[in-house]
Amino acid sequence: MWINYLDQALLLAALAVSVNLLVGYAGQVSVAHAAFAGVGGYAVCFLAGEHGWPYLASLVVAVLVATAFGVVIGLIALGLAQEFLILMTLAFSLGIIGVFATFDSLGGVMGLTGVDGLRLFGFELDGPSDWLIPSAVVLVLVFAVCHRLGESPYGRVLKGIREDTVATRALGKNTFGRKVGIFAITSGLTGLIGGVYSGWLGQATPSAFGFPLAMAVFAMVIVGGNANLVGSIVAGVVLTMIEPVLREVLGVQSTQAALWQVVLYGALLVLVMIVRPQGLFPERSKRVAPPGTGAKATPRSPSAGAPYADAEVVLRADGLSKRFGGITAAKDLALELRRGTITALVGPNGAGKTTAFNLLTGTVVPDTGSVRLNGAELVGMRPDLIVRAGLVRTFQDVRLLDRLTCLENVMLAVPDQPGERLGRLFVPGRAVSRADRAVAAQAMEWLDFVGMADHAGTPADALSYGQSKLVSLARALATRADVLLLDEPASGVDATWVETMLSMVAAVREEGRTVCLVEHNLDVVRELADHTYFMELGEITASGTLAELTGSARLAEAYFGAQ
Ligand SMILES: Nc1ncnc2c1ncn2[C@@H]1O[C@H](COP(=O)(O)OP(=O)(O)OP(=O)(O)O)[C@@H](O)[C@H]1O
Numbered sequence: 001m002w003i004n005y006l007d008q009a010l011l012l013a014a015l016a017v018s019v020n021l022l023v024g025y026a027g028q029v030s031v032a033h034a035a036f037a038g039v040g041g042y043a044v045c046f047l048a049g050e051h052g053w054p055y056l057a058s059l060v061v062a063v064l065v066a067t068a069f070g071v072v073i074g075l076i077a078l079g080l081a082q083e084f085l086i087l088m089t090l091a092f093s094l095g096i097i098g099v100f101a102t103f104d105s106l107g108g109v110m111g112l113t114g115v116d117g118l119r120l121f122g123f124e125l126d127g128p129s130d131w132l133i134p135s136a137v138v139l140v141l142v143f144a145v146c147h148r149l150g151e152s153p154y155g156r157v158l159k160g161i162r163e164d165t166v167a168t169r170a171l172g173k174n175t176f177g178r179k180v181g182i183f184a185i186t187s188g189l190t191g192l193i194g195g196v197y198s199g200w201l202g203q204a205t206p207s208a209f210g211f212p213l214a215m216a217v218f219a220m221v222i223v224g225g226n227a228n229l230v231g232s233i234v235a236g237v238v239l240t241m242i243e244p245v246l247r248e249v250l251g252v253q254s255t256q257a258a259l260w261q262v263v264l265y266g267a268l269l270v271l272v273m274i275v276r277p278q279g280l281f282p283e284r285s286k287r288v289a290p291p292g293t294g295a296k297a298t299p300r301s302p303s304a305g306a307p308y309a310d311a312e313v314v315l316r317a318d319g320l321s322k323r324f325g326g327i328t329a330a331k332d333l334a335l336e337l338r339r340g341t342i343t344a345l346v347g348p349n350g351a352g353k354t355t356a357f358n359l360l361t362g363t364v365v366p367d368t369g370s371v372r373l374n375g376a377e378l379v380g381m382r383p384d385l386i387v388r389a390g391l392v393r394t395f396q397d398v399r400l401l402d403r404l405t406c407l408e409n410v411m412l413a414v415p416d417q418p419g420e421r422l423g424r425l426f427v428p429g430r431a432v433s434r435a436d437r438a439v440a441a442q443a444m445e446w447l448d449f450v451g452m453a454d455h456a457g458t459p460a461d462a463l464s465y466g467q468s469k470l471v472s473l474a475r476a477l478a479t480r481a482d483v484l485l486l487d488e489p490a491s492g493v494d495a496t497w498v499e500t501m502l503s504m505v506a507a508v509r510e511e512g513r514t515v516c517l518v519e520h521n522l523d524v525v526r527e528l529a530d531h532t533y534f535m536e537l538g539e540i541t542a543s544g545t546l547a548e549l550t551g552s553a554r555l556a557e558a559y560f561g562a563q
Contacts, residue, residue: 011135015217021185025150032089037066041062054122074184097206111208112163134200138192152432172385220232225279231295308530315483317359317370330380344531346533362382393487403459410471450474505517
C-alpha cells in the first residue's frame with residue numbers, strides 16, 4: 001500500500017519539478033499545467049485504454065498533444081502581463097476540464113475509467129510495485145531535462161525573463177520566443193507525467209486534473225523553493241505523503257484526511273511565505289570563476305582619435321516622430337552618431353530624450369521615420385535583433401536583474417552562447433560547459449574593466465546605486481554592440497562614482513565604440529561629449545559643442561542658466 005503512495009509521490013514530484021522550471025526559473029505562473037497533465041492522461045486512456053494502442057505509443061501522443069496545447073495557449077497568453085497570464089491559463093484550464101467532462105467519448109463527468117492491462121517494454125503494469133520503476137524513471141527524466149534547461153545559459157535567460165523581461169530583451173534575447181518555448185516544453189513534460197499518472201490510476205477523470213491538483217503543485221513549488229528542483233522533489237514527496245500518514249499512521253478517516261491535507265497545504269504555504277519566502281531550498285547562484293581566466297574580452301583596436309567632423313556616421317535617424325495620445329514625445333527627430341565619438345542628448349525633464357532612445361532601440365515603435373545602423377534599417381526590427389545588429393542601451397533606472405549576481409547579469413549579455421540553444425544543450429559532451437566557462441571569463445573581464453570584479457558573486461540588489469550603474473555599463477559592453485546608448489549614466493551617483501563613470505565612458509570611446517548619452521549633469525557632458533543635441537518638447541532645437549549651446553542666450557535662459 002505504501003508503494004502505491006510512493007508511486008503517486010514520485011509522479012507529483014515530477015509535476016512540481018516541471019512546473020518549477022516554468023514558474024521558479026522563468027517566472028511565468030500557469031494554472032493550466034495540471035490540465036495539460038490531464039490532456040496526457042486522457043490521451044493515454046483514450047488511445048491505450050479504449051482503442052488498444054500500445055502504451056508507449058499513446059504516451060508519445062500524450063506528449064505531442066500536450067506540447068501542441070502548450071504552444072497554442074502560450075502564443076495567446078504569454079504576451080500578456082503576469083496577472084492576465086494567470087487568469088488566461090485559469091480560463092484555459094477550466095475550458096479543458098470542461099471539455100473532458102462534456103464529451104461522452106471522453107466518459108463525461110465520470111471520465112475514462114477501468115484502464116488496465118497496460119504494458120511497457122514487455123512488462124505488465126498491474127499492481128503498485130509495477131508502477132514504481134516507470135514513476136521513478138519519469139521523475140528522473142523530467143528532473144534531468146529541467147535541470148539541464150534550468151542550470152544552463154538557457155536557464156539564465158529564463159531567470160532574466162523572470163526578473164525583468166524588458167531588460168533581458170534589451171540585452172539581445174528573444175524573450176517571447178523563450179517564454180513560448182519553455183511553456184511548450186513544460187506542457188509536454190506534464191503531458192508525459194499525466195500519461196503515466198492516469199496509467200497508474202487506471203483512469204482519467206476531470207476531477208483528477210482540476211484546480212486542486214494545480215494548487216497542490218504550486219504548494220510543492222513554493223514550499224520546496226522557487227528555481228530549486230531538488231526542493232520540488234522533497235516538497236512533492238513530503239506533501240503527497242501527508243494524507244496517507246494521516247490515514248494510515250494517525251488513523252484519520254479517509255474523507256477527513258483529504259480535507260486535512262488541503263488545510264495543511266494552505267497552512268504550510270502561508271507559513272513558508274511569511275517565515276521563509278525563498279522556500280525550504282533557496283535558489284543557488286552561479287559560482288564565480290576566478291578573474292583573469294579565459295579570453296580577453298576587449299580585443300578592440302583603440303580609436304584613431306579622428307576629429308568629430310571626420311568620423312564616419314554609424315547611426316543615422318531621420319524624421320522620427322511619436323505621439324502618445326495628445327503628447328508629442330518626439331517630433332521629426334534627426335540625429336547622427338559617429339564612430340568612436342561621444343554624443344550627448346540634453347534638455348529639460350520631459351523633453352523626450354528617453355523616448356528618443358526607446359525609438360532608436362525599437363522599445364517603442366515610431367509613428368514615422370527611419371533609423372539606419374551601418375546602412376541597415378532598424379525600424380520594424382525586434383528590439384533583441386537590434387541589439388544583435390549592434391545597438392544597445394542602458395536604462396535610466398538601471399534595471400539590473402536583482403536576484404542574479406553581478407557575474408550572471410553580465411554573462412547574460414554575452415551573445416551567441418551555445419548553451420542558450422536547445423539543439424546544443426542536449427548534445428552529449430562538454431562543449432556547452434566549456435563555452436559557459438569562457439562566457440564567465442569574458443564577463444569577469446568586463447566586470448574588471450568597470451572595476452567591479454570583486455563584486456562578481458554579489459547579488460545585484462545588494463549593490464549601491466553607483467555600483468549598479470557600473471555593472472549595467474559592463475552588461476551593455478558584454479553584448480559587443482558597437483553603439484551604446486547610455487541613459488543618465490552619472491545621475492544619482494555620488495561624486496566618487498561620477499569620476500569612475502566618466503573614465504569608464506571615455507575608455508569605451510577609446511576602444512573605438514560609439515556612445516550616445518542622455519545626461520543632466522553638464523560637467524559630465526562638458527568632460528565627455530564631442531557633440532551635443534539639445535531637445536525640448538520632443539524636438540531637437542539645437543546642436544553643436546556644449547560650449548556653442550551654452551553660448552546661446554535663448555538656451556542659457558531656457559535650460560543652461562538653471563543648471
Ligand atoms: N509610454 C508613454 N506613454 C505616454 N506618454 C509617454 C510615454 N513615454 C513618454 N511619454 C511622455 O513623453 C514625454 C517625454 O518623456 P521622456 O521620458 O522621453 O522625457 P525625458 O526627456 O527623457 O525626461 P527626463 O529627463 O525626465 O527623463 C513626457 O511628456 C512623457 O510623459
